[in-house]
Amino acid sequence: xxxxxxxxxxxxxxxxxxxxxxxxxxxxxxxxxxxxxxxxxxxxxxxxxxxxxxxxxxxxxxxxxxxxxxxxxxxxxxxxxxxxxxxxxxxxxxxxxxxxxxxxxxxxxxxxxxxxxxxxxxxxxxxxxxxxxxxxx
Amino acid sequence: xxxxxxxxxxxxxxxxxxxxxxxxxxxxxxxxxxxxxxxxxxxxxxxxxxxxxxxxxxxxxxxxxxxxxxxxxxxxxxxxxxxxxxxxxxxxxxxxxxxxxxxxxxxxxxxxxxxxxxxxxxxxxxxxxxxxxxxxxxxxxxxxxxxxxxxxxxxxxxxxxxxxxxxxxxxxxxxxxxxxxxxxxxxxxxxxxxxxxxxxxxxxxxxxxxxxxxxxxxxxxxxxxxxxxxxxxxxxxxxxxxxxxxxxxxxxxxxxxxxxxxxxxxxxxxxxxxxxxxxxxxxxxxxxxxxxxxxxxxxxxxxxxxxxxxxxxxxxxxxxxxxxxxxxxxxxxxxxxxxxxxxxxxxxxxxxxxxxxxxxxxxxxxxxxxxxxxxxxxxxxxxxxxxxxxxxxxxxxxxxxxxxxxxxxxxxxxxxxxxxxxxxxxxxxxxxxxxxxxxxxxxxxxxxxxxxxxxxxxxxxxxxxxxxxxxxxxxxxxxxxxxxxxxxxxxxxxxxxxxxxxxxxxxxxxxxxxxxxxxxxxxxxxxxxxxxxxxxxxxxxxxxxxxxxxxxxxxxxxxxxxxxxxxxxxxxxxxxxxxxxxxxxxxxxxxxxxxxxxxxxxxxxxxxxxxxxxxxxxxxxxxxxxxxxxxxxxxxxxxxxxxxxxxxxxxxxxxxxxxxxxxxxxxxxxxxxxxxxxxxxxxxxxxxxxxxxxxxxxxxxxxxxxxxxxxxxxxxxxxxxxxxxxxxxxxxxxxxxxxxxxxxxxxxxxxxxxxxxxxxxxxxxxxxxxxxxxxxxxxxxxxx
Ligand SMILES: [Zn+2]
Numbered sequence: 001x002x003x004x005x006x007x008x009x010x011x012x013x014x015x016x017x018x019x020x021x022x023x024x025x026x027x028x029x030x031x032x033x034x035x036x037x038x039x040x041x042x043x044x045x046x047x048x049x050x051x052x053x054x055x056x057x058x059x060x061x062x063x064x065x066x067x068x069x070x071x072x073x074x075x076x077x078x079x080x081x082x083x084x085x086x087x088x089x090x091x092x093x094x095x096x097x098x099x100x101x102x103x104x105x106x107x108x109x110x111x112x113x114x115x116x117x118x119x120x121x122x123x124x125x126x127x128x129x130x131x132x133x134x135x136x137x
Numbered sequence: 138x139x140x141x142x143x144x145x146x147x148x149x150x151x152x153x154x155x156x157x158x159x160x161x162x163x164x165x166x167x168x169x170x171x172x173x174x175x176x177x178x179x180x181x182x183x184x185x186x187x188x189x190x191x192x193x194x195x196x197x198x199x200x201x202x203x204x205x206x207x208x209x210x211x212x213x214x215x216x217x218x219x220x221x222x223x224x225x226x227x228x229x230x231x232x233x234x235x236x237x238x239x240x241x242x243x244x245x246x247x248x249x250x251x252x253x254x255x256x257x258x259x260x261x262x263x264x265x266x267x268x269x270x271x272x273x274x275x276x277x278x279x280x281x282x283x284x285x286x287x288x289x290x291x292x293x294x295x296x297x298x299x300x301x302x303x304x305x306x307x308x309x310x311x312x313x314x315x316x317x318x319x320x321x322x323x324x325x326x327x328x329x330x331x332x333x334x335x336x337x338x339x340x341x342x343x344x345x346x347x348x349x350x351x352x353x354x355x356x357x358x359x360x361x362x363x364x365x366x367x368x369x370x371x372x373x374x375x376x377x378x379x380x381x382x383x384x385x386x387x388x389x390x391x392x393x394x395x396x397x398x399x400x401x402x403x404x405x406x407x408x409x410x411x412x413x414x415x416x417x418x419x420x421x422x423x424x425x426x427x428x429x430x431x432x433x434x435x436x437x438x439x440x441x442x443x444x445x446x447x448x449x450x451x452x453x454x455x456x457x458x459x460x461x462x463x464x465x466x467x468x469x470x471x472x473x474x475x476x477x478x479x480x481x482x483x484x485x486x487x488x489x490x491x492x493x494x495x496x497x498x499x500x501x502x503x504x505x506x507x508x509x510x511x512x513x514x515x516x517x518x519x520x521x522x523x524x525x526x527x528x529x530x531x532x533x534x535x536x537x538x539x540x541x542x543x544x545x546x547x548x549x550x551x552x553x554x555x556x557x558x559x560x561x562x563x564x565x566x567x568x569x570x571x572x573x574x575x576x577x578x579x580x581x582x583x584x585x586x587x588x589x590x591x592x593x594x595x596x597x598x599x600x601x602x603x604x605x606x607x608x609x610x611x612x613x614x615x616x617x618x619x620x621x622x623x624x625x626x627x628x629x630x631x632x633x634x635x636x637x638x639x640x641x642x643x644x645x646x647x648x649x650x651x652x653x654x655x656x657x658x659x660x661x662x663x664x665x666x667x668x669x670x671x672x673x674x675x676x677x678x679x680x681x682x683x684x685x686x687x688x689x690x691x692x693x694x695x696x697x698x699x700x701x702x703x704x705x706x707x708x709x710x711x712x713x714x715x716x717x718x719x720x721x722x723x724x725x726x727x728x729x730x731x732x733x734x735x736x737x738x739x740x741x742x743x744x745x746x747x748x749x750x751x752x753x754x755x756x757x758x759x760x761x762x763x764x765x766x767x768x769x770x771x772x773x774x775x776x777x778x779x780x781x782x783x784x785x786x787x788x789x790x791x792x793x794x795x796x797x798x799x800x801x802x803x804x805x806x807x808x809x810x811x812x813x814x815x816x817x818x819x820x821x822x823x824x825x826x827x828x829x830x831x832x833x834x835x836x837x838x839x840x841x842x843x844x845x846x847x848x849x850x851x852x853x854x855x856x857x858x859x860x861x862x863x864x865x866x867x868x869x870x871x872x873x874x875x876x877x878x879x880x881x882x883x884x885x886x887x888x889x890x891x892x893x894x895x896x897x898x899x900x901x902x903x904x905x906x907x908x909x910x911x912x913x914x915x916x917x918x919x920x921x
Contacts, residue, residue, distance in 0.1 A: 035590045040499055097495050097529050100588045101581060101672075 007067055008128030014060050015121040021053050022114040029107050032099070043094040050092055054083045072127065079116065155180055155206065157655040158716035159701065162909050167723040167896065169768070169791035172761055176658035177205045177717050181645050182618045186258050188303040193258040195305040195642045197658075198758065200225050200624060202609075203665055206647040206656035207577070207620050211611040216700065217653045218692040222608045222665040223571065226756040227626050227640055228564055230601040230868045238638065239300035243288045244312040246637070247301075251276045254572055255309070257641040258302055259621050266296070272621045272643075273574045305642065311627065311635040320629040321505070322361035323565060324405065324452025326443040331426040332370035332434055335459035339542025340513045340551075342423040344457050347552045347559070349419040354560035356631035357408050365405040365446055366418065369439040370431040371464050376418055377403040380410035385418045387425075393438035393465040398445055405446045434460035437467025437493055440526075444497075444506060451505025451566060453532070453598050455558070459513035459540065462523075467493035473517040479738025481678045486742040487749065488675055490522045498529035502587040505566045507532045507598035509558065511551075513540035514743075521746035529587045531567075531596035533558075533603060533754060536747040546842045550872045557870035564599035564628035564638075571607055574620035580610040583668035585754055599628060602869040604756035606668040619645045650700050654715045660757050663724040667752045667760060670734055674749070683729055683736060690725045691915040693718070698916055708917045712909060720765075723896065726908045727764035728752075730895045736902065751811070759810045759869050766809035766893040767863075768792045771856055772825060773803070779855025786862040795896040795905070801880070804829065804856075807893045808863055813873045814890040815845070815860075819880040828852045830877075840882035842874055 028046060031037045037045075061080045064073040086092040094106070155177065176197050186193050203222050208214040214221055231237065247256035249271035259272040268277045287294030300307050327348065335341050355362060368374040372391040377400060379385075388399040398404060408415070436458055443454045462469050469490050477483050489495055501508060509532040510523050524534040535554060542548040569586070570593050571579050579592050584605030586594040594605070609622075624640040647653060666686060674682035694714060698704055702713045714721070728734055733748030755763060774789035781787075792798045799805060801820040806813065817826070823834040828850050832838050847857050864873055878890040891897065896905035903911060 033591060038589060040503070095495065096499055097525075097587060100591065101676075 002131065004067070004069070005128060005131040007063065007069070008124050008131055010063075011060060011072070011124040012121060012128060014056060015117050015124055018053065018056060019114065019117040019121060021049060022110055022117055024049070025110045026107070026114065029103065029110065032103070039096040039099045043096040043099060047093050050094070054087065054092065057083065069127075072123070075120065075123070079113075155652055155655040157651045157701070159713050160716045160719050162712040162714060162719070162722055163710075163913065165719065167720055167793055167905065169765070169793060171720050172660065172724075172765060176201055176660065177656045179205045179644055179656075181643055185619050185643065187260070187262070188258045188297075190258070190303040192304045192306070195640050197661075198226060198229055198756070199306055200227075200622070200640050200642045201658055201661045201757070202622070202642065202644055203658055203661045204644075204653060204656055205658060206645050206652045207615065208611065208653050209615045209646050209648045213648065213650060213653065214611055216650055216696060217657075218689070218696040219653065219657050219662060220608065220665055220669070220689070221611070222606055222661070223622060223624075223642075224604060224606050224661045224664045224757060225571070225624055225640070226602065226604045227569065227624055227638060228599045228601050228603070229756065230561075232868065238306050238308050239304050240308045240310065240636075241300050242310050243283065243286075244310055245281050245283045245286075246309050246311070247278070247281050247284060249274060249276055249278055252572060254621075254623055255625060255637070255639045255641075256301055257621070257623065257639070258305065259619070259641065259643045273572060273623070275575075301639070306638070306640050309637045309639065311637050315627060315637065316635050320633045320635050321450045321452070321566060322363055322633060323356055323563070323631040324363045324365075324447050324450050325355065325559075326365045326367065326405070326447055326452070326454050328436070328439045328443055328454060328456040328458070329366065329368045329422065330370070330434055330436070330458035330460055331368040331374070331422070331429055332460050333430050333432050334515070335457075335513065336423065336426050336429055338459055338513060338515070338540050339548065340457065340459050340540055341426065343542045343548050343551055344511075344555065345419045345422045347555045349416060350552075351556045351559040352408070352412070352415070354556070355408065356560075356562050358632035360407070360409050361633055362408045362631070363405050363450070363452070364408050364411070364415065365443070366415075366422070367439055367442055367446075368422065368426070369435050370426075370429060370460075371433045371435050372431075373435065373439055373442055375399050375404055375442075378406045378411040378414040378418065379403055380406060381413070383413040383417050385414045390442075393435045396438045396441045396445065398442065432460070433463035434458060435465040436460075436462035436523075437497075438465040440497060440508070441466065444501065444504065447506060448504045451597055452507070453563065454501075454506060454508045455511065456508060457511040457513070458518075459515075461514065461516070461518050467491055467497070469519045469522055471517050472519070473742055475738075478740065478742075479736070481680065483742075484674055484678045487521045487746055489525045490519060494522055494525040495529065498526050499587065501526075501530045502589075502595050502597055505597040506530065507563075507596070509600075510534045511555065512536045513538075513551075515539040515541075517741075518743055520743040520750075524746055524750045528585050528750070528753075531586045531598055531600075531603075533585065533600055534747065534750045536743070536750075538743065544842060546844060546874055549844075550874055553872035554870045558600070561601050561870070562631050563601075564626065565597070565631060567596040567599045567626055567628035569594040569596060569599075569605075569624065569626045571622060571624045573609065573622045574615065574617060576611060576613040576615050577620060577622075578610045578612050579607050581608045583607070583665075583672060583753060596626075596628075599626065602756055602759075603754050604664065604760070606665045606753075608665070608669075615646050617646065619643055654697060654701060655717060657715070657718050659718050659721040659724060660761055662718075662721060663728065663764060664757045664760055666725065667728055667731075667764065670728060671749045671753050674734060679734065680736070682734055686725055686728055686734070687911075690722060691912060693721070694912055694916045712913045712916065722909065722912065723905060724761070724764055726903075726905060727895045730892070730899070730902055731764055737900075755810075756868065758867050759871070762808065762810040762867075765895065766794060766807055768794050768798070768894065769806045769859070770798065770800075771804040771806055771859070772800075774855075779858045781858075786858045788859060788862060793896060794894045796891060796894050799880075806856075806859065806863070807890055808873060809893055810867060811871060811873060813860060813863060813875045814878050814893065815875060816878045816890055817880065825852075829856055835879070838877065838879060840877050840879045840886055843877050845875060 061076040252274040261270040375388040507530045508526045589595040622642045626638045670682040769789040778789040801818040805816040898904035
């Protein structure tokens with residue numbers, strides 16, 4: 001199996017992990033809405049995952065760039081830019097004092113990410129199979 | 138009120154007797170007296186209330202709704218375009234002669250099993266009086282056994298005499314189920330900035346003198362109150378106050394990176410036991426640091442130290458500082474950038490520059506610690522960032538720009554306000570929740586508190602006379618003929634009793650758009666819009682906040698024109714609105730011209746941030762003059778004005794806020810609840826100047842901050858009586874500075890005073906006439 005196959009296999013696993021993280025965020029937000037968790041604990045918990053999530057996605061995107069997987073790279077570039085911009089403006093962390101006011105936009109963002117990771121998952125899976133098939137003599 | 142309306146408008150009959158009068162804004166100018174009218178009457182369906190008491194519905198000074206008839210559906214509400222919300226001042230102070238809030242002392246607290254509503258005058262007794270039906274969720278509940286028992290006399294009591302069935306504002310003494318821990322004593326920790334600037338401005342001397350003079354007024358009915366004083370510059374100075382003894386010793390901590398308490402005991406002490414030591418320390422503190430040349434402030438570490446001292450109890454930190462925090466955690470940079478003012482970058486200056494003031498606020502909130510900030514800097518102090526701490530811990534920010542105690546007026550103002558804050562009873566360890574009838578939901582919250590869960594507001598200490606605004610959403614069709622809003626504040630009084638203050642407002646529902654308009658409360662709407670505008674200016678841009686205000690006004694006018702006038706969707710030569718909303722447009726203009734919102738490249742960020750703190754915390758009684766100031770002509774006032782009448786000193790009639798009313802020989806009073814301006818025209822006759830200022834003529838009179846002499850002539854006494862009354866008439870701690878403004882005096886002061894006359898054109902800001910015609914063009918152009 002050539003390195004492209006390995007790359008996409010890795011991507012599939014990463015996408016699954018990111019997908020899992022997004023679902024976790026969604027569940028936490030709905031817990032907040034039903035008062036199962038207070039805003040301070042929620043933000044402390046979620047903020048641990050923000051940077052790893054962004055980093056994992058960034059790493060994947062850079063891998064695509066280095067290996068010349070242009071379609072996969074272009075697919076991920078906008079989200080990477082979005083994340084980088086958020087970190088530059090220092091508003092990537094969840095703020096417990098504002099969380100109830102900003103809950104709707106946060107939920108929307110996570111929902112879109114969830115959809116995006118789901119699509120990526122299938123795209124990587126497809127790309128992996130294509131790579132494997134073309135690899136076979 | 139009616140006569141004016143009939144002249145211009147048409148008349149409709151509302152469903153339940155509320156009459157809708159239409160008025161034309163183009164031809165009927167603002168009438169300041171109308172802002173003093175009570176809100177539209179609440180017309181409840183017959184038999185909705187158990188009690189005949191006039192106090193069975195909450196007074197608007199405690200709780201008011203933007204609509205006094207609630208639309209039955211969200212689409213009807215949307216049609217009116219009026220925002221639905223509550224303006225709540227749960228802990229308002231009582232003026233002399235006002236009745237105390239009745240207290241239910243027998244700890245029999247009847248609450249709905251399902252929605253936890255407290256029993257109130259709007260429930261129904263059923264099943265022969267053995268059960269009661271909840272007015273919010275209709276669940277039938279059992280009446281508690283001891284409800285009809287008089288525990289004081291130990292005999293059967295009269296249910297109908299119970300306070301909670303006759304009063305909309307009551308307090309229950311709470312049994313132990315309402316306590317997480319035993320009620321804690323009140324704790325006051327004073328953080329006093331003793332750096333060079335603070336000492337030189339005289340702040341420290343004035344502050345310590347004020348504390349000393351007010352030691353007897355600090356709430357301490359049961360002798361449990363604890364106090365501590367921590368001084369700081371770039372180091373921290375602790376003082377041990379041994380009980381009984383008169384000497385205190387100072388402990389210096391210069392390691393501000395890892396704050397620790399130098400001694401486990403004697404730092405936080407009982408007020409009564411340590412009184413001699415405290416008095417001697419307060420007498421010496423300013424002198425001890427007289428020659429302090431240290432510049433800079435370790436406010437953050439000082440706050441942390443105070444927090445460590447009190448974390449197990451909670452209470453109040455009162456921070457007094459004249460310096461931008463420069464070292465340790467929470468250090469801030471001077472980010473004042475004149476080029477950013479008036480641009481889209483300006484709102485960045487209103488956001489917190491350091492996350493410390495938010496994260497620390499959350500820690501405080503959890504430990505039941507509230508922070509008040511008293512700020513005195515002559516330079517940039519980042520009021521915006523510092524104000525976040527009081528904001529999220531339910532405290533308040535007080536700002537004395539360029540404070541200098543050698544000016545008597547500065548010292549008096551600060552000492553008066555600080556003294557009132559010290560003497561103010563506070564609610565400790567409080568949480569507030571607003572419940573409402575089915576299908577009504579509290580959707581967003583404005584004011585000084587931390588939102589701890591979807592509808593629970595955490596307030597470590599509730600000061601008096603702060604206001605909170607809550608937006609309300611209609612989730613589904615309301616079928617009941619009336620709805621109930623109930624605010625409950627669970628708290629510990631400052632003398633150690635756990636209590637619940639309950640405020641109940643019942644409002645009729647309506648499916649009729651004209652009732653919605655006829656019942657709208659313009660004062661409550663303006664208060665809610667002020668809160669929303671400030672929030673928007675911080676999360677978006679100042680310009681967005683102004684646009685949103687203007688657009689909201691256009692929407693309301695368009696909605697009114699489309700549904701309530703014959704013009705419908707077509708163009709109209711009129712700008713129609715109901716009589717009860719006639720002042721809304723000028724209030725919106727006042728907001729657009731307020732220092733907190735105004736379009737300008739000249740407003741220092743500190744002043745802007747402070748104005749915003751006021752806009753989001755003042756109760757309507759103080760907010761309305763802050764937005765639409767009072768303007769009186771003194772030289773032409775009727776002879777009875779300034780003399781004592783039936784209701785105290787008689788005030789002159791307020792004038793509309795336009796400089797057309799300024800005569801060159803006149804004397805005027807302009808006041809916005811925070812500042813008083815005595816405007817004198819350049820052709821004022823010497824007799825007038827003599828009578829009021831004891832000076833021979835206008836030329837020798839000097840403008841600026843002053844104290845007006847009381848002279849031996851009737852006019853001087855009347856003017857002084859009016860100023861005195863203006864300072865006392867409202868609730869709250871504010872003591873207004875008095876400025877003499879000469880018509881040809883220094884331009885900045887003149888412009889400041891004139892900026893209160895909001896119906897004038899100023900720079901890029903439109904006059905009232907221009908504003909109204911802008912609104913009219915938009916309303917006609919938008920084609921609703
Ligand atoms: Zn109920």
